[in-house]
Amino acid sequence: AARLRRRDESAEIIMIERGRYVSFANCGLPYHIGHEIPERDALLVSTPEKLCDEFNIDVRTEQEVVRIDREARQVEVRDLQSGELYRQSYDRLILAPGAAPLVPPIPGVTLDDVYTLRTMSDMDRIKARIDAGGVNRAVVVGGGFIGLEMAEALHSRDIQVTIVEMLYQVMSTMDFEMAAILHRHLREKGVCLGLGDGLREIEPDGNEGMRVVLSSGRTVPADLVVLALGVRPESALARDAGLILGPRGHVVVNEHMQTSDPNIYAVGDVVQITNPVTGTPGAIPLAGPANRQARVAADHITGLDHTYPGTIGSAIVKVFDMTAASTGANSATLEREGIAYLSSITHSFSHASYYPGAGLQTIKLFYGADDGRLLGAQVVGYDAVDRTINVLATALRAGMTVYDLEHLELAYAPPYGAAKDPVNIAGYVAGNHLRGDTDLIDWKEVRDLGPERVGLLDVRTDPEWQLGHIPGAVHIPNVELRDRLDELDKDKEWVVYCAVGRRAYVMERMLRQRGYRVRNLTGGWTTYDVATERQDNLDDAVIKDFSPEQREPADEGDGNGNGHAHDVAVLTPAMRVDARGQQCPGPILSVYRAMQGVDAGAVLEAHATDPGFRRDVAAWAERTGNTLLSLRDEDGDIVALLRKGRSEAHPVSADRPVAPISDAKTIIVFSADLDRALAAFIIANGAAAMGQKVTLFFTFWGLNILRRHDAVRVRKSLMERMFGWMLPRGPEALKLSRLNMGGAGTAMIKAVMRSKNIDPLPALIRSAQENGVRLIACQMSMDMMGIKPEELVDGVEIGGVATYISETDKANASLFI
Numbered sequence: 001a002a003r004l005r006r007r008d009e010s011a012e013i014i015m016i017e018r019g020r021y022v023s024f025a026n027c028g029l030p031y032h033i034g035h036e037i038p039e040r041d042a043l044l045v046s047t048p049e050k051l052c053d054e055f056n057i058d059v060r061t062e063q064e065v066v067r068i069d070r071e072a073r074q075v076e077v078r079d080l081q082s083g084e085l086y087r088q089s090y091d092r093l094i095l096a097p098g099a100a101p102l103v104p105p106i107p108g109v110t111l112d113d114v115y116t117l118r119t120m121s122d123m124d125r126i127k128a129r130i131d132a133g134g135v136n137r138a139v140v141v142g143g144g145f146i147g148l149e150m151a152e153a154l155h156s157r158d159i160q161v162t163i164v165e166m167l168y169q170v171m172s173t174m175d176f177e178m179a180a181i182l183h184r185h186l187r188e189k190g191v192c193l194g195l196g197d198g199l200r201e202i203e204p205d206g207n208e209g210m211r212v213v214l215s216s217g218r219t220v221p222a223d224l225v226v227l228a229l230g231v232r233p234e235s236a237l238a239r240d241a242g243l244i245l246g247p248r249g250h251v252v253v254n255e256h257m258q259t260s261d262p263n264i265y266a267v268g269d270v271v272q273i274t275n276p277v278t279g280t281p282g283a284i285p286l287a288g289p290a291n292r293q294a295r296v297a298a299d300h301i302t303g304l305d306h307t308y309p310g311t312i313g314s315a316i317v318k319v320f321d322m323t324a325a326s327t328g329a330n331s332a333t334l335e336r337e338g339i340a341y342l343s344s345i346t347h348s349f350s351h352a353s354y355y356p357g358a359g360l361q362t363i364k365l366f367y368g369a370d371d372g373r374l375l376g377a378q379v380v381g382y383d384a385v386d387r388t389i390n391v392l393a394t395a396l397r398a399g400m401t402v403y404d405l406e407h408l409e410l411a412y413a414p415p416y417g418a419a420k421d422p423v424n425i426a427g428y429v430a431g432n433h434l435r436g437d438t439d440l441i442d443w444k445e446v447r448d449l450g451p452e453r454v455g456l457l458d459v460r461t462d463p464e465w466q467l468g469h470i471p472g473a474v475h476i477p478n479v480e481l482r483d484r485l486d487e488l489d490k491d492k493e494w495v496v497y498c499a500v501g502r503r504a505y506v507m508e509r510m511l512r513q514r515g516y517r518v519r520n521l522t523g524g525w526t527t528y529d530v531a532t533e534r535q536d537n538l539d540d541a542v543i544k545d546f547s548p549e550q551r552e553p554a555d556e557g558d559g560n561g562n563g564h565a566h567d568v569a570v571l572t573p574a575m576r577v578d579a580r581g582q583q584c585p586g587p588i589l590s591v592y593r594a595m596q597g598v599d600a601g602a603v604l605e606a607h608a609t610d611p612g613f614r615r616d617v618a619a620w621a622e623r624t625g626n627t628l629l630s631l632r633d634e635d636g637d638i639v640a641l642l643r644k645g646r647s648e649a650h651p652v653s654a655d656r657p658v659a660p661i662s663d664a665k666t667i668i669v670f671s672a673d674l675d676r677a678l679a680a681f682i683i684a685n686g687a688a689a690m691g692q693k694v695t696l697f698f699t700f701w702g703l704n705i706l707r708r709h710d711a712v713r714v715r716k717s718l719m720e721r722m723f724g725w726m727l728p729r730g731p732e733a734l735k736l737s738r739l740n741m742g743g744a745g746t747a748m749i750k751a752v753m754r755s756k757n758i759d760p761l762p763a764l765i766r767s768a769q770e771n772g773v774r775l776i777a778c779q780m781s782m783d784m785m786g787i788k789p790e791e792l793v794d795g796v797e798i799g800g801v802a803t804y805i806s807e808t809d810k811a812n813a814s815l816f817i
Contacts, residue, residue, distance in 0.1 A: 003298035005055040011302075013057045014088065016077060018064040021120055022048055027287055029123040030146070033130070034153030043120065068093070068241035070261055092263055092301050095238060095251065096294065099231035099269035099285055108202025111210060114225045117146060126226070130157055135223045138162070139212045141199050142228035143170030145317050148182075150226050151191055152320055161191050162220050162538065164212065166198035169535070173315065173326050174378050177345070177443055177523070177531035178364055181380045184530055185322050187537050188614065194220065194538035216794075218538060231285055233270045246272035250283045255307035257297040265301070267293035276310040277329045277375055277396070278337045284311045314393040316386055321633060325389035328376030328396045329366060340369040344429045344440055345523030347500040348422035349609075350384035353581035355414035357636050359383030360611055362523070363426045365392075365402060372401040372434050377426075382611065382636070391423050402430035429501070429522075438505055440522040441495055443531045446470065450783060455489065457496045459507050460525065463588055464499060467619050468529060471779065471800025478503045482510065490516060497521035497528070526612065534797070571629065571641065573605035574598050580609045580637060587613045588620050591642070595626065600645045603629070607637045614638050664693040664811040666804065669702035671817060672728055673737035674746060674761065677705050680817045681764035688771035695807040696768075697799075699778035702817075703785065704728045705765075706777055706792045720786025727785070730793075731761040769795050776803060 001015050015022060023046035031037040048059035060077075066085075067076040074087045101116035103109050115126050129135060138154045140147045143165035151161045163170065163186070169179035170186075170193075183193060198215040202225060205211045212220040233250045244252045244260040250272035257265045269285035271293065289311040299306040316325035334341045343366050349358040359382030366376040377392040379385045395405060405427025412419055420428075432438045446456070456473035458465060465475045476484050478498065488494060494516060498504040501524045511518045521528060577594045579587035587608035594604055606617065614631060617640045621628040627643040665687045669680045684694045698706055709730040716724065728734055739745040753760060759767065769775065776799045777792060789798060797803075808814050 001057050003295050007302035015059045017061045030149035030153040033127050034156040095266040096268045097234035099233050102229040106201050116227050137222050138224045139222040140226045147228035148319050164194040168196040178378045180530045183535045189320050192541040195536040256300040265297040274310040284313045323385035324380045326378045327393040341366050342369050346426045346429050348425045351417050352414040358581045361422050365430050367402045402427050439519045441519040443528045455492045455494045457494050460498050493517040495519050497524050500524040571603050574602040575604050577606040602644050604642045606640045665813050666695045666808050666811045667815045669698045672701040672704040674734035676817050684768050684773050695774040697776045697804045699781045712791045714788040723786045
């Protein structure tokens, strides 16, 4: 309307709005709920009075267009205050009804404390409910933009938050490994994640609260539920008028934003647009494109031949301390459309690492396999993500290639950027990939590799290796590799990796020139680690029945950074370590060296900006016998407070790992005999009942205990299928190791167990899982026997010998059954 008035002073412009407000910042609604935007009126972008006074526009609020008479060029309008109907003629009609929140047709969505968020009124109701008190637990259903923003807003109001998402990740516009970075950050902030689990129903719990029931049967208590499942176009008016709609109900428009009726235009979330990357129609509900579509429509109505070039989908979201952004296509879109592409992942600091406040950015690029044309980009990080994604979005819109990214001249000064900007570095890696200077392999391929034909080579330092590595990898630090080449089988293909990829690339180039077949893990251990760890933490969560301020603080120094706030605050560090701007393993090495120079019992304060430091320092303290007193965020820094030694009475050297005092038990389950399986789970349940941590590692024949009873359709070779036919499927199919007597002995022992009220093996397995016993399936044995992850019962982890050894190191007893 404002653009029309600027283009034509004589036009009669009428705006009809169903709600009370004509222009408000709906993207800002969560931030008012969370008190980031304290003033409600700040969200009112414009008012009827302003539009009337400044632009001479006839604004009619709380009136709804209920029908379009295309032949008469009239709309039928209902006054929502009086109920009166009237007709209004038009020369040109612009439809901008937007989209409505999706509400699933399931029981409980109409309960009083179940909300959606689209309008100012929605925001007011949610905020009023929180302000009234009694909201201690909230469930956000949906992990998209609104879901994540609402999760942070509710968390900032001291509410325990659970995000439930039907997909196995939040932010479906991003690739899994990029979303996994957000998963880790959300878990660190105390948000519970229920991933890969849809919403079945919401039911009252009889105590002024609700139970959110998931598809899996898991339940989550809640005082408030926000449905953030996406939107559907409000196109009923257009449909009833006979306008052409797309397959998902969006209004089809041309490049001038005209519908199938040239006198009717449509803009915003209701329209179907063309994606310039894929050339296919779709819908991308974003504020920026809606604004530009409206401008194109106004220009065309007033005689300008401007066209809308399509929407590439540049979007960004704040997730607590992190930012996630994307532009263009992701891998799922490119694969669906059959577009040949390559991808690469880089990790770079937002500005010069030696200048304080540098934050790590992870960039994933998608580019044409033949020409290197930029097809899409995703960025997740702590600082300047908006700058990076805007450069990449501009490059994509301009049709640039990754070779162009290598040569972009971007502003640099230490507080703002780097001589090699993150965009340049992403271009360098992608360009090297296309030129054949490096052969990249992604984390999923590495996870599924067969160790008999491909070797894994870790070229990081010893401290990095000790903090975590890919199971089955060979460890030779990069500075030693040239002297230890005889340890690598030249008949094998090798996948080399380091923390982020730079050292691995140097070693890849060296090995190639010496006749080895080598590939480089894109994104390095940093990406592999975050993508392969457990993402869903709902089963581990303790969702309490009281408000956060009532929770008891942890005792000082539990080893996980949960120190008593008062006690930690009065400690005076003997030394301060500034590891800001350093990448892994720099911060840990700095802490290690500093710890060697202080006395036993002394306190050390370390500041770092590398996101991995938060996890690494806890693991390092545990392995080296030191105490992590607290871990906090402070003005962009990760601050760790450590004491040298386990206690002042029993100091431990910072450089000497110690065996932890533990009641943990580990059990290798090698056999698939019923009697031996019973023994393993009876012991496991008994130890768990005594409060001990128990890990069962299933290898070779023992894997059959974990198989599902019903057959699962998976792709297998003939040999793998033969193994599956010959081996028992699940605990009900197991037989005794002795006196089986053609199955009679097994039936007899099961009858005796029933008569003695002894739980059968399936019940013992369920009990063990409920008691927190970890069940780990050996990856190598699964590969050998052709057992796929889909064939295992729910709740089973997959790991290698390194996983088992790590657990054994923490245990005081290990059994082999």
